[in-house]
C-alpha cells in the first residue's frame with residue numbers, strides 16, 4: 223500500500239520499514255529473479271552475496287535479499303567482490319574508482335560487522351573464478367541484476383556452471399524495473415507510470431545485519447587471495463594487465479565523496495537546477511553524480527530523498543525527471559531491447575530516414591582515432607572530447623552536441639554509433655551504463671519523433687555546434703578545455 227504521507231511534508235520520510243516487513247517482501251518479489259534452476263545446497267555453510275554493480279551496503283536490494291535469506295536459513299552472510307583484467311575497456315581509470323570505493327567498503331564492513339572480501343585478478347593468465355570457489359560452499363548465491371557492462375552475461379555464465387541456486391536482484395531503479403515489462407517508447411510514456419509509483423518506492427528501509435555472524439574459522443577457511451585494501455592501490459593497479467593509457471581522474475571515489483557532493487548539490491545548485499543545468503560553463507549546475515550512481519556507490523533513491531527533503535517535491539520535479547524518468551527509461555531500454563548497442567534498436571521512422579539519406583555527401587569524415595585525439599575542425603567539439611578524456615565526463619548539454627555532431631562526421635550511421643559507444647565506454651567514468659546507450663541512441667532518434675528534413679540528418683533532430691554559441695557561453699567552455707585555442 224502506498225504511504226499516505228505526501229513527500230515533502232514534515233512527516234516525510236515515514237518511519238523506516240523493517241527488513242522483515244511486507245514492504246521489503248513485496249519489493250523483493252519484484253526485484254529478485256532466479257538465474258538458474260538449481261536448488262539451494264543443503265550442506266551450504268553461508269549465503270554468498272556476489273557484489274557486482276551495486277557497490278554499497280546501504281539501500282542495496284541485493285544485500286537485503288541475501289540478508290533475509292541468510293536469516294531464513296540460519297546461516298551467516300559472506301560478501302564477495304572481485305575485479306578482473308578482462309572486462310571491456312579495463313583501465314586504470316575504472317580500476318582506480320572501483321578499488322578506492324572497495325577500500326572504503328572494507329573499512330565500513332570492519333566497523334559494521336559485515337564479512338566483506340575483495341579479490342583482484344591482476345593478469346589474464348592468473349588463477350580465475352575465485353567466486354566459484356567461494357560459491358562451492360554456499361547454500362545460495364545472490365548477485366546484482368544489471369543489463370550492461372558485461373554483468374548480465376557474466377552472471378548468466380556463472381549461474382550456468384554453479385551447482386546451487388543463483389538469484390539476481392535489481393537495485394538500479396527506484397521504481398522496480400520489473401513493473402514495466404514492455405519496451406517504453408519515450409519519456410512521456412514512462413513518466414506517468416514511474417511518477418505514480420515514486421512515493422511508495424521511496425519509502426525507507428532500516429537495514430540490519432544478518433543474525434548469524436561467520437566464525438573466524440569459516441572466514442579464514444575461504445581459500446581466496448584477499449586483497450589488502452589498506453595497501454598501495456596505485457601500485458596494485460600498475461601491476462594489472464589493463465589499459466594504462468586511460469589514467470584515473472581527480473574525482474574522488476567512494477560513498478563519502480558521493481554523499482558530500484549530493485549535499486553540496488542540494489544546498490547550492492538544486493534550487494536553480496532548471497536554469498543552471500543548461501550552462502556548460504557552470505560545472506556545478508548539475509549534480510555530477512552519474513559516476514557514483516553508475517558504480518552503485520550511492521542509490522538513486524537516496525539521491526531522490528535528499529533532493530525532496532532539500533526543496534520539496536515540486537521544487538525537485540525537474541531534477542527527478544532526469545534522475546527517475548530518463549534514467550529508468552534508459553534502464554528499461556537496456557533490459558527490454560537486446561539491440562541497445564546497435565542501430566537495430568531504433569524505431570522504423572529512423573530506419574526509413576537513414577535509408578533515404580545514407581548516400582548524402584558528408585561535410586567531413588573523421589576516423590575514430592581523430593575523434594579520440596580531439597582532432598576535428600570544430601573547437602567546441604574538441605573541447606567536449608578533451609573534457610571527457612581529462613575528467614571522465616562531459617557536461618550534459620555538451621554531451622548532446624558531442625553525440626549529435628559525430629552522426630554527420632562518419633561515412634555511415636553505424637560507424638557513428640560504434641565510435642560514440644567506443645569513446646564513451648572507454649573514457650567516461652559513468653560509461654557502460656544503461657544511460658550511456660540511452661543517451662547515445664537518443665542522438666540517433668531513440669525516444670524522439672521526426673523533425674524537419676535535412677541533409678544527412680534526415681528527419682532526426684539536428685543540433686548545430688554553431689548555434690550553441692547563441693544558447694550559452696560556449697566560448698568560456700571551449701577556452702577552459704582547449705587551453706589557449708580561440709573561438710571560431
Ligand SMILES: Cc1cc2nc3c(=O)[nH]c(=O)nc-3n(C[C@H](O)[C@H](O)[C@H](O)COP(=O)(O)OP(=O)(O)OC[C@H]3O[C@@H](n4cnc5c(N)ncnc54)[C@H](O)[C@@H]3O)c2cc1C
Pocket residue numbers: 499508509510511512513515516544545546548549550552616617618619621622624625626646650652653654655657658659660661662664665
Ligand atoms: C551522447 C550521450 C551520452 C551519454 N552517456 C551517459 C553515460 O555514459 N552515463 C550516464 O550516466 N549518462 C549518460 N548520458 C546521460 C546524461 O548526459 C548524464 O546522465 C548526465 O549528464 C550526468 O550528469 P549529472 O550527474 O550532473 O546529471 P544530473 O542532471 O544531475 O542528473 C542526475 C542523474 O540523473 C541521470 N540522468 C540525467 N540525465 C539523464 C539522461 N538524459 N538519461 C539518463 N539518465 C540521466 C544520471 O544518472 C544523473 O547522474 C548521456 C547522454 C548523451 C546525450
